[in-house]
Amino acid sequence: MSKDWPLWEVFIRSKNGLSHKHAGSLHAADAEMAIENARDVYTRRNEGVSIWVVESRHITASNPEEAESLFDPAKDKVYRHPTFYDLPDEVTHI
Amino acid sequence: MNHQESLYHFALQMGDNALILGQRLSEWCGHGPVLEQDIAITNIALDHVGQARSWLQYAAELEGKGRTEDDLAFLRPEFEYRNVLLVEQPNTDWAYTIVRSFLFDTFNYFHHVELTQSTDPGVAAIAEKSLKEITYHLRYSSEWMIRLGDGTELSHDKMQQALDDLWMFSGELTAMTSLETSLAAAGLAPDLSGIKPLYDGRIAAVIQEATLEVPSGAYMQTGGKEGRHTEYMGFILAEMQSLQRQMPGLKW
Numbered sequence: 001m002s003k004d005w006p007l008w009e010v011f012i013r014s015k016n017g018l019s020h021k022h023a024g025s026l027h028a029a030d031a032e033m034a035i036e037n038a039r040d041v042y043t044r045r046n047e048g049v050s051i052w053v054v055e056s057r058h059i060t061a062s063n064p065e066e067a068e069s070l071f072d073p074a075k076d077k078v079y080r081h082p083t084f085y086d087l088p089d090e091v092t093h094i
Numbered sequence: 095m096n097h098q099e100s101l102y103h104f105a106l107q108m109g110d111n112a113l114i115l116g117q118r119l120s121e122w123c124g125h126g127p128v129l130e131q132d133i134a135i136t137n138i139a140l141d142h143v144g145q146a147r148s149w150l151q152y153a154a155e156l157e158g159k160g161r162t163e164d165d166l167a168f169l170r171p172e173f174e175y176r177n178v179l180l181v182e183q184p185n186t187d188w189a190y191t192i193v194r195s196f197l198f199d200t201f202n203y204f205h206h207v208e209l210t211q212s213t214d215p216g217v218a219a220i221a222e223k224s225l226k227e228i229t230y231h232l233r234y235s236s237e238w239m240i241r242l243g244d245g246t247e248l249s250h251d252k253m254q255q256a257l258d259d260l261w262m263f264s265g266e267l268t269a270m271t272s273l274e275t276s277l278a279a280a281g282l283a284p285d286l287s288g289i290k291p292l293y294d295g296r297i298a299a300v301i302q303e304a305t306l307e308v309p310s311g312a313y314m315q316t317g318g319k320e321g322r323h324t325e326y327m328g329f330i331l332a333e334m335q336s337l338q339r340q341m342p343g344l345k346w
Contacts, residue, residue: 020321026130029241036234040134 006055008034010042013050020052028053100277101214103176104154106166107273107319108220109149110177113167116142117334118185135191138234141227148220156216166318170337172327179318180263182327189242189249189256196235196300197260198227201267203232204292208284210338217282236300243304250305257301258309265314268293273319 005027009022023042028034034053043051062070074080095103120138126132150163180198185191206228209221242249268290270278277283301308317323337344 027128028130032237033241036237037130037134040137041130042132044137 005029005033006057006075008038008053009056009059010034010038011052011054012038012042012048014048016049020050023047025056095273095276096210097158097280097282098156100280101217104217104277104283105149105156106174107176109146109153109166110175111181111198111202112142112149113146114177114330115181115195116140116146116174117330118181118183119191119195120187121148122191131188132236138195138231141231145220145224145227148223151222152216164338168309169191172323172331173321175323175327175331176319176321178263178266179324180260180266182318182324182330183260183263184326186256187252187288189252190260192235192238192242193256193260195231196239197264197267197297199228199232199235200296200300201289201293203228204286204289204296205286208289212283213281232306239300240304243301243306248334253304254306257306258311261309261311262313262315264297266316266318269314269316295330300307 006029007025008028008031009025010023012023013020023038026034026037026041028037031053033049038051038053042048116139119135119142122132122135123139124132126135146167147163154161154163154166180194183190183194200282203225206221206225210218210225212218212221235279239253242255244250268286270286274283274286278285298308315324
């Protein structure tokens, strides 16, 4: 067992109705402590109403070297964006 | 002593507990064992200082002599401080810091639950506001008791040592002074004999879960609530008050 506490990723819901957003990471011995540490490190200025923590090793990330094949194809498919419609001025949140 | 004077002394006692523990915990600022705990313990220190402000503001108002919360915090002599001896004990190390907080937080929690029922609206309001913070403090220090008591052999031994050493300062928390007896009779503050079984039960349960032993020492030191302090108190005040003593009226 490593002497250091494992690393945890912290996700904070800033208010009800919004999704949890990645806030940062911290060290903790277990999930309970990770929640308490996250509360003290990331919510002491009233940033949130809910906390998720997950051990960093459980996160699988996409490989940066594969970024071209993964993401570039979407760039030339403008027809996937609804930009060809005339929108009435009253509609603001699109 | 009429009710107003009794309440003034009680508000001082409550404010001084929070102020001195807050001062002690803030000594960890920049020295915490890891970054996360440095922030956590400093955060808790600030909660205590915030609670001290509420009580000392109220005390100043009850006294009615034009003194402010700052006058009360920074310009009283040692024997006028009414905090329990436990909170002035030195940090020593993380084990002593956690045990000291755990013993205090446990009492503080049950005390505040009852204080929300005070017949004095000022006391009830401060208790209500502080209780949320205190609930978290108790959760935090209890978690650490269990984590380190039931941790490695070394952490277990350090926690037991701290518990044994600080134990004789725990009895004062629930030992009633004549002030507290008269306040209880008037419904202004709780009868501590009602809190004692809750306090003892919770302390024993956490100590057991932490695989530690309740110390057998029966001798309990008292005096803080009446202004008789241990040798550490003068040093805390010297550091805390030096700026106001050197530059009276100084403001940030």
